[in-house]
Amino acid sequence: MTGETRADAVYVPKDWWLRRRTWTYVGRYAAAIVITLLFLFPVYWIFIMAFKTPEEVFASPPIWYPAQIQFKTFAVLFRDGDVGTIGNSLITAGVSTVLAMFFGTIAAYSLARFRTGGENLAIWIISQRMIPPIVIIFPVFLVYVFFGWVDTFQGLILLYTAFNLPYVTWMMRGYIEDIPIELEQSALVDGWSRWQVLLRVVFPMARAGLFATAVFTFIFAWNDFIFALVLTRVEITTYPVQVTSFFGQQQTFWAKIGAMSILGTLPIFFAVALFQRYLVRGISLGAIKG
Amino acid sequence: MARLRITGLYKSYDSVQAVRGVDLDIPEGEFAVLVGPSGCGKSTMLRTIAGLEEPDAGTIEIDGEIVNDLPPRSRDVAMVFQNYALYPYMKVFDNIAFGLRARKFPAGEIKERVLAAAATLNISGLLDRLPRQLSGGERQRVAIGRAIVRDARLFLFDEPLSNLDAQLREEMRLEIKELHQRLGKTMIYVTHDQIEARTLADRVVLLNNGRIEQEGAPLDLFERPVNRFVAGFLGSPSMNFIPARLVAADESLAVTFEDGTALAVPAAAYERLAGRSGHDVIFGVRTEHISRARDGDTREGLAPLSATIDVVQPTGSRTYVTFRLSGTPVMAELRAHDVEHPGQRIELDVDMNRAILIDPETDLVL
Numbered sequence: 001m002t003g004e005t006r007a008d009a010v011y012v013p014k015d016w017w018l019r020r021r022t023w024t025y026v027g028r029y030a031a032a033i034v035i036t037l038l039f040l041f042p043v044y045w046i047f048i049m050a051f052k053t054p055e056e057v058f059a060s061p062p063i064w065y066p067a068q069i070q071f072k073t074f075a076v077l078f079r080d081g082d083v084g085t086i087g088n089s090l091i092t093a094g095v096s097t098v099l100a101m102f103f104g105t106i107a108a109y110s111l112a113r114f115r116t117g118g119e120n121l122a123i124w125i126i127s128q129r130m131i132p133p134i135v136i137i138f139p140v141f142l143v144y145v146f147f148g149w150v151d152t153f154q155g156l157i158l159l160y161t162a163f164n165l166p167y168v169t170w171m172m173r174g175y176i177e178d179i180p181i182e183l184e185q186s187a188l189v190d191g192w193s194r195w196q197v198l199l200r201v202v203f204p205m206a207r208a209g210l211f212a213t214a215v216f217t218f219i220f221a222w223n224d225f226i227f228a229l230v231l232t233r234v235e236i237t238t239y240p241v242q243v244t245s246f247f248g249q250q251q252t253f254w255a256k257i258g259a260m261s262i263l264g265t266l267p268i269f270f271a272v273a274l275f276q277r278y279l280v281r282g283i284s285l286g287a288i289k290g
Numbered sequence: 291m292a293r294l295r296i297t298g299l300y301k302s303y304d305s306v307q308a309v310r311g312v313d314l315d316i317p318e319g320e321f322a323v324l325v326g327p328s329g330c331g332k333s334t335m336l337r338t339i340a341g342l343e344e345p346d347a348g349t350i351e352i353d354g355e356i357v358n359d360l361p362p363r364s365r366d367v368a369m370v371f372q373n374y375a376l377y378p379y380m381k382v383f384d385n386i387a388f389g390l391r392a393r394k395f396p397a398g399e400i401k402e403r404v405l406a407a408a409a410t411l412n413i414s415g416l417l418d419r420l421p422r423q424l425s426g427g428e429r430q431r432v433a434i435g436r437a438i439v440r441d442a443r444l445f446l447f448d449e450p451l452s453n454l455d456a457q458l459r460e461e462m463r464l465e466i467k468e469l470h471q472r473l474g475k476t477m478i479y480v481t482h483d484q485i486e487a488r489t490l491a492d493r494v495v496l497l498n499n500g501r502i503e504q505e506g507a508p509l510d511l512f513e514r515p516v517n518r519f520v521a522g523f524l525g526s527p528s529m530n531f532i533p534a535r536l537v538a539a540d541e542s543l544a545v546t547f548e549d550g551t552a553l554a555v556p557a558a559a560y561e562r563l564a565g566r567s568g569h570d571v572i573f574g575v576r577t578e579h580i581s582r583a584r585d586g587d588t589r590e591g592l593a594p595l596s597a598t599i600d601v602v603q604p605t606g607s608r609t610y611v612t613f614r615l616s617g618t619p620v621m622a623e624l625r626a627h628d629v630e631h632p633g634q635r636i637e638l639d640v641d642m643n644r645a646i647l648i649d650p651e652t653d654l655v656l
Contacts, residue, residue, distance in 0.1 A: 182372075185337075185340075185342050185362075186369065187388070188342065188361070189362045190368075190440070192392045193361075196392070201377065204379050
C-alpha cells in the first residue's frame with residue numbers, strides 16, 4: 001500500500017510458473033484434452049474409415065490416416081442406390097416431425113390454457129412415451145400386416161408421429177405455460193381469433209421451444225432402428241437399417257459403414273447448426289424459471 | 291362511446307367466490323374506477339367485461355346489447371394490462387397496429403392512426419424500437435396507444451400504473467385523466483390504490499369480498515362512507531377507529547371512552563343518534579380532522595382533547611403525530627410546527643362534524 005503503487009499496473013510475480021494455481025490450471029487442461037481425445041477418437045476412426053481403401057481398413061498395425069484420401073466408397077454408395085435410404089429417412093423423419101409438432105403443440109396449448117383433463121391427462125400422455133418400443137412393435141407389425149402398411153411411408157410416418165406426440169405435447173406445454181397469458185388475452189381483446197392468437201402470439205413466443213423440440217423429435221425418428229427394422233423391407237428402408245446391412249456374414253464393409261455414417265450425420269449436423277441459437281435457449285428456457 | 295350495465299354478476303374459481311352479485315350501471319363517457327383490496331373481485335369483473343372470463347350468472351350489457359355470449363374480439367372493447375402485454379418480438383409500431391390488423395384496416399389508415407396515437411402519447415420517436423428497449427413509462431404509453439388506436443367503445447384498464455415508480459405513476463395518472471377528457475370514452479379502471487381511484491374517477495366503485503360496498507363520486511364516498519370498510523379504505527393515512535360508548539347527559543350526547551374521556555356530539559346530530567345512547571359504538575375520525583387547539587377558534591362542533599404525543603413524523607408541510615386515546619393509538623395530521631417533540635402534552639380539537647360513529651355489530655355508519 002505505498003503511495004507509488006499505480007492502480008493500473010498489473011502485478012506479475014516473477015515466480016508465477018512455480019505457483020500452485022498455475023499448475024492446477026495446467027493439470028485441468030491436460031485432463032480435459034486427454035478426455036476429449038478419448039471421446040473423439042471413435043468418431044474420427046469411423047470418419048476416416050470412409051476414405052480408406054479396403055486394405056487400409058484391415059491393415060495391421062492400423063493406419064491412423066490414409067496415405068491418399070479417396071472417395072470411391074461414396075461413389076459406390078451413390079451408384080448402388082444406398083444413399084436413397086437417407087432420402088427415405090428424411091421423408092419419414094421430416095414428415096412425422098411436422099405432424100407431431102403440429103398436433104402436439106395444439107394439444108399442449110389445450111392442456112396449458114384450457115386445463116384440459118387437469119393435471120392427470122398431461123401425465124398420462126407423457127407416460128405413453130415411457131413404453132419401450134420393443135413392447136409395442138410386434139402388435140403394431142400385425143396390425144400393419146392387416147392394413148398392408150408394412151414397408152410404406154404412411155405406416156412408418158404414422159408410428160413415428162404417434163410415438164413423438166407425447167414428447168412434443170409435454171415439452172410444448174411447458175413452453176406455452178411460460179408465455180405470459182396476458183399477451184394472448186390482449187390479442188383476443190384486440191380482435192384476433194384463438195387460432196390466429198396461436199399463430200401470431202404463441203408460436204413466435206415459443207419459437208425457441210418449438211425449434212428445440214422439433215430437433216429432438218427429428219433426431220428420434222432419424223435414429224430409430226427398431227421400428228424401421230421390423231416395418232420396412234425394400235421400398236422405404238431407412239438409413240440406420242441400411243447401415244446394418246453392411247455387416248455381412250462373410251464380410252463387413254467398414255468403408256461403406258463409415259461413409260454412410262458421415263452422410264447420415266450431415267442432416268442432423270446441419271439442423272443443429274442452423275437452430276443452435278434456439279436450441280440452447282430452448283433447452284435452458286424451462287430451467288431458469290422463477 | 292358506450293353505456294355499460296352489469297346485472298347480478300357472479301363468478302367463482304374452484305372454491306373461491308370472486309364476484310358475488312354485482313349490479314353496476316356506468317353511463318356513457320364516464321370514468322369509473324373499481325377499487326378494493328387484493329382479491330376483492332375487481333380484476334375478475336374487468337376480465338368478465340372483456341370476455342376473458344365467463345360469468346357464472348348475471349348479464350353484461352354494452353349499449354343495451356347483452357354481450358355474455360360474444361367472444362372478446364366481438365365486444366369492441368380495448369384493454370390495457372398491468373404488465374403492458376407488449377409483444378416482445380414486434381416493434382412499437384407493429385404492437386400498436388396489431389389490433390388494427392386484426393380488424394383488417396387498410397395499410398394506409400393503419401399508418402395514419404398509429405402515427406396519430408403515437409403523437410398523442412408522445413412516443414412518435416419510438417416506433418422503430420422493440421419493447422425491451424423502452425423504459426417502464428414508455429412501455430405503458432405503448433400499451434395505452436394500442437388501446438386508443440382502435441377507437442373502441444369501451445376502455446378497460448387493469449392496474450396499468452402499478453408497475454411504475456411513484457413519480458412516473460403521478461405523471462401517467464394525469465395523462466390518463468387528460469386522455470379521458472379528450473376522448474370522452476367510457477373507461478373502467480381497476481386499481482388497489484385509493485389515491486389513484488379518488489383522483490381519476492368520476493365514479494368510484496369500492497369492492498370488497500366480491501361485492502360493492504359503496505359507489506359514487508369520490509368525495510361522496512370519502513365524506514359520507516356507509517360502513518366501516520369504506521371509511522377505513524379511503525383516506526391516507528386511514529381513519530382512526532376507537533371503541534367508545536354513546537352517553538346521554540342532560541340534553542346533550544357525548545362519545546365516551548373507557549378512560550373517561552368524553553367528546554361532545556354536535557347538536558345537529560342529536561336527533562339522529564339519540565336512540566343509540568347507552569350503546570357501544572366505534573368512533574371514527576380522520577387524521578386531518580384533529581387539529582391543535584387555537585385560541586379564538588369557535589367553530590361549531592369542535593371537541594377539546596388533551597393528549598401526550600408518542601411519535602412525531604414530520605412530512606414537510608404537515609406533521610403526523612401519534613398519541614393514545616383510551617389505549618388505542620390515534621394518528622393526527624397537524625401543521626408543521628404544532629409539535630416540537632415526543633412526550634409533549636398538547637391540547638387538540640376534534641372536528642365532531644366530520645367524525646363518524648359506527649355500529650360495532652353491523653359495521654354500518656350511524
